[in-house]
Amino acid sequence: MQSMVVTHDLTKTFRRPDGSEVQAVKGVELEIHKGEIFSLLGPNGAGKTTTISMMSGLLEPTQGDALIGGHSISKQPLQAKRLIGVVPQDIALYPSLNARQNLEFFGKMYDLRGNDLSGRVEEVLSFIGLTDRQKDKVDTFSGGMKRRLNVGVGLLHRPELVFMDEPTVGIDPQSRRRILDTVKQLRDEQGMTVLYTTHLMEEAQELSDRVGIIDHGEVIALGTQGDLIQQVGEEDQLVFAVGDQAVDSGLLQQIRDQVPGVTRTSYDPPGPGGESVTNTSGLILIQAKRGRKALPDILQITNRAGVEIQSVEVREPDLEAVFLNLTGRALRD
Amino acid sequence: MRKILTIAWKEIYTTFTDRNLVLIMVASPLVLSTIVALAFGGLGSGDVPIADIPIAVVNHDQPGQLGFSYGSIYTSLLVPGDQGSTIELPACQLFEQAQSGPPSVTLFGFTEAVEFDEALANSLVASGELEFQQLAPSSQAFVDGAARAAVEQGIYTAALIIPEDFTQRISYLPMIHPRLEQTGISVYANSGSPISSQVVRSIAEGITNQIAAGNIAMASSFEELQASYGPATLGQVDFESAFSCAFSRAGNTVGLDPQTIEGSSDGGATRGILVFVGSAQAMFFALFTAQFGVLGLHNERRQGTLQRMVVSPTPRSAILAGNLGGVFLTVLFQLLVLILALTLVGSLLQGKFDFIWGDNLPLLAGLLLSVALAVSGFGILLAAIVRSPEQGNILAPITNMAMGVLGGAFGFTLPKIAGVFSLVYWGREAFEKLAGGDSDIGLNLLVLVVQGGLMYLLGVWLFNRRFEVA
Ligand SMILES: Nc1ncnc2c1ncn2[C@@H]1O[C@H](COP(=O)(O)OP(=O)(O)O)[C@@H](O)[C@H]1O
Ligand SMILES: [Mg+2]
Numbered sequence: 177m178q179s180m181v182v183t184h185d186l187t188k189t190f191r192r193p194d195g196s197e198v199q200a201v202k203g204v205e206l207e208i209h210k211g212e213i214f215s216l217l218g219p220n221g222a223g224k225t226t227t228i229s230m231m232s233g234l235l236e237p238t239q240g241d242a243l244i245g246g247h248s249i250s251k252q253p254l255q256a257k258r259l260i261g262v263v264p265q266d267i268a269l270y271p272s273l274n275a276r277q278n279l280e281f282f283g284k285m286y287d288l289r290g291n292d293l294s295g296r297v298e299e300v301l302s303f304i305g306l307t308d309r310q311k312d313k314v315d316t317f318s319g320g321m322k323r324r325l326n327v328g329v330g331l332l333h334r335p336e337l338v339f340m341d342e343p344t345v346g347i348d349p350q351s352r353r354r355i356l357d358t359v360k361q362l363r364d365e366q367g368m369t370v371l372y373t374t375h376l377m378e379e380a381q382e383l384s385d386r387v388g389i390i391d392h393g394e395v396i397a398l399g400t401q402g403d404l405i406q407q408v409g410e411e412d413q414l415v416f417a418v419g420d421q422a423v424d425s426g427l428l429q430q431i432r433d434q435v436p437g438v439t440r441t442s443y444d445p446p447g448p449g450g451e452s453v454t455n456t457s458g459l460i461l462i463q464a465k466r467g468r469k470a471l472p473d474i475l476q477i478t479n480r481a482g483v484e485i486q487s488v489e490v491r492e493p494d495l496e497a498v499f500l501n502l503t504g505r506a507l508r509d
Numbered sequence: 510m511r512k513i514l515t516i517a518w519k520e521i522y523t524t525f526t527d528r529n530l531v532l533i534m535v536a537s538p539l540v541l542s543t544i545v546a547l548a549f550g551g552l553g554s555g556d557v558p559i560a561d562i563p564i565a566v567v568n569h570d571q572p573g574q575l576g577f578s579y580g581s582i583y584t585s586l587l588v589p590g591d592q593g594s595t596i597e598l599p600a601c602q603l604f605e606q607a608q609s610g611p612p613s614v615t616l617f618g619f620t621e622a623v624e625f626d627e628a629l630a631n632s633l634v635a636s637g638e639l640e641f642q643q644l645a646p647s648s649q650a651f652v653d654g655a656a657r658a659a660v661e662q663g664i665y666t667a668a669l670i671i672p673e674d675f676t677q678r679i680s681y682l683p684m685i686h687p688r689l690e691q692t693g694i695s696v697y698a699n700s701g702s703p704i705s706s707q708v709v710r711s712i713a714e715g716i717t718n719q720i721a722a723g724n725i726a727m728a729s730s731f732e733e734l735q736a737s738y739g740p741a742t743l744g745q746v747d748f749e750s751a752f753s754c755a756f757s758r759a760g761n762t763v764g765l766d767p768q769t770i771e772g773s774s775d776g777g778a779t780r781g782i783l784v785f786v787g788s789a790q791a792m793f794f795a796l797f798t799a800q801f802g803v804l805g806l807h808n809e810r811r812q813g814t815l816q817r818m819v820v821s822p823t824p825r826s827a828i829l830a831g832n833l834g835g836v837f838l839t840v841l842f843q844l845l846v847l848i849l850a851l852t853l854v855g856s857l858l859q860g861k862f863d864f865i866w867g868d869n870l871p872l873l874a875g876l877l878l879s880v881a882l883a884v885s886g887f888g889i890l891l892a893a894i895v896r897s898p899e900q901g902n903i904l905a906p907i908t909n910m911a912m913g914v915l916g917g918a919f920g921f922t923l924p925k926i927a928g929v930f931s932l933v934y935w936g937r938e939a940f941e942k943l944a945g946g947d948s949d950i951g952l953n954l955l956v957l958v959v960q961g962g963l964m965y966l967l968g969v970w971l972f973n974r975r976f977e978v979a
Contacts, residue, residue: 232820233819234816234819234820253822254822254824255822257822264813264816266813268812268816268817270812272523273522273523281515281519284511284512285515285818285822286822
């Protein structure tokens with residue numbers, strides 16, 4: 177299999193104004209194959225954007241390098257950049273220009289000219305469904321339309337490789353659906369390679385051929401979804417919602433010691449989180465072989481401890497479970 | 510190269526399609542300089558820049574009983590002697606204890622006032638400069654008539670005539686002259702230059718009022734003295750000191766007697782003021798254009814479009830060059846539009862077409878290029894120094910105001926020693942010279958280009974060092 181992206185020891189250390197250092201990305205080694213959708217899955221602050229920024233030549237790596245189609249992004253930046261289309265996490269468009277002018281301007285930045293340019297602009301406009309609104313200024317667009325144009329600009333020059341950094345953040349379900357379909361279309365119909373970052377397990381699960389799980393700047397697992405889930409084994413994940421009741425570590429210890437099949441317990445307090453997980457309630461997360469069988473025993477223990485269980489969910493092994501297994505935390509934080 | 514042009518064009522396009530920006534760039538300076546021209550030049554008036562209004566001061570005043578003449582003091586205030594037109598007065602200690610420092614009256618700018626006496630009148634007539642005939646020379650009427658004729662013929666903008674009994678009438682002398690009387694200084698002004706004569710009149714009025722007020726103060730104080738100590742003490746009063754107090758009070762008893770003589774007009778004033786204020790205003794506002802243009806890079810970083818350019822196969826140097834090129838061209842275009850628009854305003858005001866910037870077009874083009882370079886260089890430097898657009902928005906008006914004030918963008922000039930620090934000064938002076946048919950602007954161009962070039966280099970260097978894209 178041919179590789180489109182190879183990173184070696186990719187590292188970024190930021191220096192804060194107060195002099196302290198943040199190691200945002202630590203020695204990332206990745207290989208992305210031609211024609212695949214590769215997801216980089218990790219919570220906020222894991223280092224996804226920083227990684228993409230280094231691969232696209234926006235940030236200079238503190239250490240290491242990335243090869244894009246064989247070209248070093250630090251030594252042959254122009255050749256490497258020609259292969260890449262970038263869809264940034266935050267919308268990056270000229271608000272005072274209309275949709276068409278935005279596309280044309282950035283098209284020219286990728287050396288598209290004349291008929292070639294206008295032809296591509298038409299194609300992209302219809303692809304993102306903005307042909308009717310092409311003459312309207314971007315600042316009159318809805319969030320979803322801006323997102324679509326933001327994606328469109330990154331696809332204009334038919335890049336072999338597309339970097340999409342959380343392209344669905346903060347949009348309505350329809351626009352999100354549309355973008356997810358677009359990503360699959362790019363791979364299936366145009367043979368593009370896509371590096372897709374997200375903190376949403378479902379998106380990674382739906383899209384990816386292969387997944388890299390990133391946490392605290394390190395890729396902690398990498399492979400097909402099947403590979404990764406196999407690492408967790410046959411274990412189910414039990415999720416107990418407990419609202420804002422306090423859960424002490426003694427209770428978790430008790431469950432681990434007394435219930436057969438339980439391999440791991442953790443408590444995830446209520447707090448801000450992503451869109452897929454309820455974040456209004458504290459969660460007790462338990463991994464157990466044959467989870468359904470362990471359920472009555474667990475409920476008995478919590479009952480005795482006076483913790484009222486509001487809902488129970490039994491999850492078959494998935495990427496969330498992989499993350500939990502590797503980090504002891506739910507993906508949402 | 511193509512991409513540099515694409516980026517520059519985008520810069521220009523976004524600037525000129527922003528209605529607010531265009532308003533600031535073109536409309537504001539145009540409106541401001543038109544207002545100034547209307548206010549100071551008047552419609553179709555004949556005039557010269559305010560700073561050097563030539564005035565003839567005719568002093569007939571005779572010293573009063575106390576041996577001094579207010580008229581002479583008045584004249585010495587207006588007519589520059591060896592010390593310039595400044596007299597310093599002894600401290601006013603007589604009636605006001607809390608005076609800090611000696612009061613002084615300083616009149617800057619009236620360097621063109623002369624004392625117009627019989628000798629000067631005769632020499633002007635003799636040299637043929639002044640056409641004036643009078644049957645009975647060597648009389649007051651002869652001197653007054655000659656002064657008026659000189660105003661009519663444009664030698665002076667105004668003539669001030671101080672009457673013979675000026676001191677007499679406004680002096681307070683217990684017993685002899687216990688009551689102040691109405692008196693008048695005549696101001697003869699050329700009606701073709703209303704603003705200049707207005708300036709002369711208000712200055713003359715100001716001085717007269719000071720004297721009169723002082724005398725009223727003296728009068729009332731003398732009356733108090735008299736009441737307390739009786740007439741005997743009067744001999745001990747220090748009159749020099751008393752006089753200085755005349756300048757420390759305000760009041761209004763002596764009126765002016767303005768008489769206007771019809772004069773010819775040639776539109777010189779409107780033109781002069783439009784060139785003066787207009788060019789300085791154009792540069793003042795161009796400074797903002799340049800700064801906001803370069804600060805645009807900060808905005809582009811914030812809105813992510815700069816990052817998009819950086820991840821495209823476009824070298825960073827091309828991005829910066831495109832932005833700076835766009836700013837330079839925008840400024841150049843703005844200056845050009847203003848030059849043409851001010852020409853239009855000047856022509857409308859005068860009722861005939863008048864290209865107010867002189868006829869040396871190649872030099873004018875060179876000057877515009879140099880000014881655009883200097884102005885945008887300053888913009889780059891400022892944008893490179895600040896950390897954020899917000900900082901820029903605070904700093905820019907301060908620096909530009911300073912540049913504008915020093916350079917004369919608000920209708921008045923500061924001494925040259927201050928002006929030389931402002932690129933607006935150098936540009937404005939060159940525009941004025943060209944408009945006046947003087948093509949000796951080599952030094953101005955050199956200063957602008959060198960200043961601009963250095964600021965460009967320093968600005969770009971700082972920018973590369975300090976500006977982080979991501
Ligand atoms: N310019 C920067 N300066 C300092 N720290 C930064 C900078 N950019 C990102 N970071 C830090 O690096 C870490 C990774 O950030 P990021 O790559 O944006 O994560 P993600 O995209 O996965 O949410 C975070 O801790 C973030 O605070
Ligand atoms: Mg991110």
